[in-house]
Amino acid sequence: MQMRRKDIRNSGEFLWRCDLDSVSIDAQYLKRFPFMANNSTGITRIIKAAGYSWQGLRAAWINEAAFRQEGVAAVIAIAIACWLDVDPITRILLIGSVVLVMIVEILNSAIEALVDRVGTDYHELSGRAKDMGSAAVLIAIILAVATWATLLWSHLR
Numbered sequence: 001m002q003m004r005r006k007d008i009r010n011s012g013e014f015l016w017r018c019d020l021d022s023v024s025i026d027a028q029y030l031k032r033f034p035f036m037a038n039n040s041t042g043i044t045r046i047i048k049a050a051g052y053s054w055q056g057l058r059a060a061w062i063n064e065a066a067f068r069q070e071g072v073a074a075v076i077a078i079a080i081a082c083w084l085d086v087d088p089i090t091r092i093l094l095i096g097s098v099v100l101v102m103i104v105e106i107l108n109s110a111i112e113a114l115v116d117r118v119g120t121d122y123h124e125l126s127g128r129a130k131d132m133g134s135a136a137v138l139i140a141i142i143l144a145v146a147t148w149a150t151l152l153w154s155h156l157r
Ligand SMILES: [Zn+2]
Pocket: 064, 066, 109, 112
């Protein structure tokens, strides 16, 4: 069943949604929840989101050895991809496959953090969640290695 606008606005869900996406807030809503004024409007929200993103990058770098190792490898790979005399599509595939590894590693680290926050004792579901995150990283790394091997091979021969 679909909620009407008014119902959505009265429910907690609306508050939650405001925090996540840029749902525009009308004047009546601001009158009732003035503290939302600075919270969700366009530019302020984007600046805050950028701050959270920077915190996330820092947290991944500080807490995750795998992220640091892949980060160093990614910077070197991107430098090589920029230096190589290849066409733009090849370059973007070389860089993109490596950036994808970083993205997946960050999401995997986020899952690990959440699982550890739930509890450090052994649980089948916690193990499953971490294993699946780890599998995603592995697939991204295989994709990057295959991309580099294929494109470098055809470039160098
Ligand atoms: Zn980890």
